[in-house]
Amino acid sequence: MSLEHAILGFLNYHPYTGYDLKKIFDTSIRHFWSADQSQIYRTLTRLTERGFVEMEKVPQQDRPDRKVYHITEGGRGELLNWLAGPPPMDEPRSAPLVQVFFAGQLSDEQVLAKFEGFAALMRAFLAMYDQVPDQLGPYQEDISSPREHFFWLLTLENGLCSMRANLAWAESIVERIKAGKVPPK
Amino acid sequence: MSLEHAILGFLNYHPYTGYDLKKIFDTSIRHFWSADQSQIYRTLTRLTERGFVEMEKVPQQDRPDRKVYHITEGGRGELLNWLAGPPPMDEPRSAPLVQVFFAGQLSDEQVLAKFEGFAALMRAFLAMYDQVPDQLGPYQEDISSPREHFFWLLTLENGLCSMRANLAWAESIVERIKAGKVPPK
DNA sequence: ATATAATATAAGAAAGGTCCAATATGTCCC
DNA sequence: GGGACATATTGGACCTTTCTTATATTATAT
8 A cells, every 4th residue: 555655745846736646646657556536536535544644724715725735744754764665565366367277268369359459559649658748747837856857767678578578478378379389178 | 456356356356354365365466466454354345235245254263254245236337337347547757766766866986876777676576476376276177277377477468578678677776877977967 | 182274255344546526717729 | 508527525335354352172291
């Protein structure tokens, strides 16, 4: 679980409202982390209870007050502690691989279609990545120093590397299928 | 969500109890799918309600009855339908990448340690993979025809490909850090 | 003789996440 | 004037997952 840490990470650049955070998640880091709008508000409440963030009401004329959250000393400590700590290992959870594992229960034609589908999916991802801009979307001014931009590019690279590896994997399987190397039912 | 489909996939080979399934998950496909014991029992109940599986009580002397679940025609249909359908795309969710994205907030020494930590983690994964047996653990007899074994090797290959790609990524970053290419704070 | 691990199931509670709907207003365009 | 869209937050219902605890027996090790 690290929606909390992702929120703390952004609030450590700049104070934001729940609405701001939703937009930041939807634009900048959408390709490796997503967040439900309700969940962002609930997490902000939880972080407030724990003393990691504080809220300030900014009244506006004729529309609901903005609730601007800023990180506290305790929150900064929690964040830096988590960042400096050991890298969490991604718990494995891959619905596509479940399909691969059980693909033997399909007919040979269906198996071929399945893996061609995988390859197509990964090519589509790669095409998308080419369109991911160098920049971070709105709210850049707060975040995009050369240092932050450098680390942003590193996360993009990771996506590219993984997708290329997966594409090569899927393609090698398609070749093997066509070469008749799948044991029959 | 496809714990349901993973369970259906196994029950399509052979009828099992909840306990059997837990052991199968913990041994065979542990590296890309895990399942909590309570969750397996609850999911079996749900699958029964939907008519995808049926339960048969097998009394045992002096210990709780085994509840052996077997797949129904409806369940087989649901499974094959899902398998033949479009590959689900994994929703992106990567705690490690959240750390990369915010790593700029650490000191330069901490950044180096962070990425060396990533590389070490992936080397550890790769070392583990070498030890993953060719075989599927217990319950093999039910599952390991040459065809099933072929698909099992494919999922292992995927893990290897991804990990190698991630290792290369982490190592290239370590090199760049050592070459002084990280913009200062 | 006793402890423990393994076999086998299940219920309760809490945490996290998703979906949907409600509220309230401002702006922009047709 | 009406419709669509953006701003801004909140609440309810529900689902999934995890953690913990409980029960009961058998096999194995000390």
